[in-house]
Amino acid sequence: MRSVARLGGLLLAVSCAVAMAQAILSVNPSSGQQGQTIASVAVVGQNTNFVNGTTVASFGSGITVNSTTVTDPTNATVSITIAGNATLGAHTVTMTTGAEVATLAGGFTVNPPPTIATVTPNTGQQGQAIASVAVVGQSTNFVNGTTVASFGSGITVNSTTVTNATSATVNIAIAGNATLGAHTVTMTTGAEVATLAGGF
Numbered sequence: 001m002r003s004v005a006r007l008g009g010l011l012l013a014v015s016c017a018v019a020m021a022q023a024i025l026s027v028n029p030s031s032g033q034q035g036q037t038i039a040s041v042a043v044v045g046q047n048t049n050f051v052n053g054t055t056v057a058s059f060g061s062g063i064t065v066n067s068t069t070v071t072d073p074t075n076a077t078v079s080i081t082i083a084g085n086a087t088l089g090a091h092t093v094t095m096t097t098g099a100e101v102a103t104l105a106g107g108f109t110v111n112p113p114p115t116i117a118t119v120t121p122n123t124g125q126q127g128q129a130i131a132s133v134a135v136v137g138q139s140t141n142f143v144n145g146t147t148v149a150s151f152g153s154g155i156t157v158n159s160t161t162v163t164n165a166t167s168a169t170v171n172i173a174i175a176g177n178a179t180l181g182a183h184t185v186t187m188t189t190g191a192e193v194a195t196l197a198g199g200f
Helices: none
Strands: 002-007 010-015 023-028 031-033 037-046 056-058 063-072 075-082 089-097 100-111 115-120 129-138 148-150 155-164 167-174 185-189 192-196
Touching: 023 089, 031 075, 037 089, 037 100, 056 063, 115 185, 129 185, 148 155
Parallel strands: 023 100, 031 100, 115 192
Antiparallel strands: 002 010, 023 037, 037 075, 056 089, 063 075, 089 100, 115 129, 129 167, 148 185, 155 167, 185 192
């Protein structure tokens, strides 16, 4: 900022430098699940001076930073591993470059691992076909056409229709010689595997 002042008959030009505070603007993705490794988390800073090989990233307790790659003074990519017992909820993200500390409170959220909450109905008889079995997930990312359902040996999955990220309907046929007793239900979406032991 430049200002001009008059002193006697002289005009004095005064330059003032205003230092802006460093901060983290965004973290993407901003969430992950217990036990998950995320190879690339983009961190964008404001008024920062990130330096490759110097800037140290922190995502809080239970989250290991595997590497930090700085692209320019305001952009970095961080590889992280979330421990299976990492504290659930919001974590503060910090980028430290020498004496410069930029933070974003609640910048990253740890969610529980994907699981199947309910299967309805959860029983059937040998030789029976059930046109609609509702499967409800928790912290899942079901995708129609991608998610694959399994009800264990002797139970054929005819179709899987995903309604949203946590809900799907499965059409099954139980073989006449299917093993009696509890079966594990599994919903697989890419690398994500959600299960419910004894779910059917």
